[in-house]
Amino acid sequence: MEKIFRVLECTDHQKVTCATFMLEGEANMWWKTSRQILEAQDPVITWARFLETFYKNFFPESLKERKEVEFLHLTQGSDSVMAYKKKFEELAWFAPAHIDTDAKKAKKLLRGLNPQLKGSIVVLKLRSYAEVLERALLLEDSQRGTIQGNSSKV
Structure with missing residues (x-):
């Protein structure tokens, strides 16, 4: 997806919107709860914040x-x-x-x-x-x- 984002010169908001739209199954359920938590901390969810949260959940240290x-x-x-x-x-x-x-x-x-x-x-x-x-x-x-x-x- 990042290759597409570079070609289309997407904004952070567009990247988050597109990526989260593509989530399915477990990842989609994770996003539904994580989005609320992230928005409560700061309503602006940057691509960097999304990736950090995503990777922490699906690729723990x-x-x-x-x-x-x-x-x-x-x-x-x-x-x-x-x-x-x-x-x-x-x-x-x-x-x-x-x-x-x-x-x-x-x-x-x-x-x-x-x-x-x-x-x-x-x-x-x-x-x-x-x-x-x-x-x-x-x-x-x-x-x-x-x-x-x-x-x-x-």
Whole structure:
């Protein structure tokens, strides 16, 4: 929604109105009670106030801390590079201080790759997240081709 808000140059009031209109189920019930509390404190509900209240309810600090730790310990394991990338990007939201530059993000991605991929990529001294990801995907494809090629010769 924030992407839409930037494009449309929405005011705080418009952001809150649109976002709360989209809430469903539990989130909608939460908003009905939270809105009354927020308006009693200050009738002007800014986007920042809405987000702070929303995140406190749906993403409590304990959850954010668990997700940050999960991100810091994330490794590729037996996942494909794309599956690892997906988990990486989902959890990265909870640990912005650890990847506040492209170089830090690239290093973190590289550190979590499987040893055979990491060993081939680290020597390249890539500094960009996109470059590390691209090399990992290429190497993974190459290794699959080698494995498939060898198995077809047997």
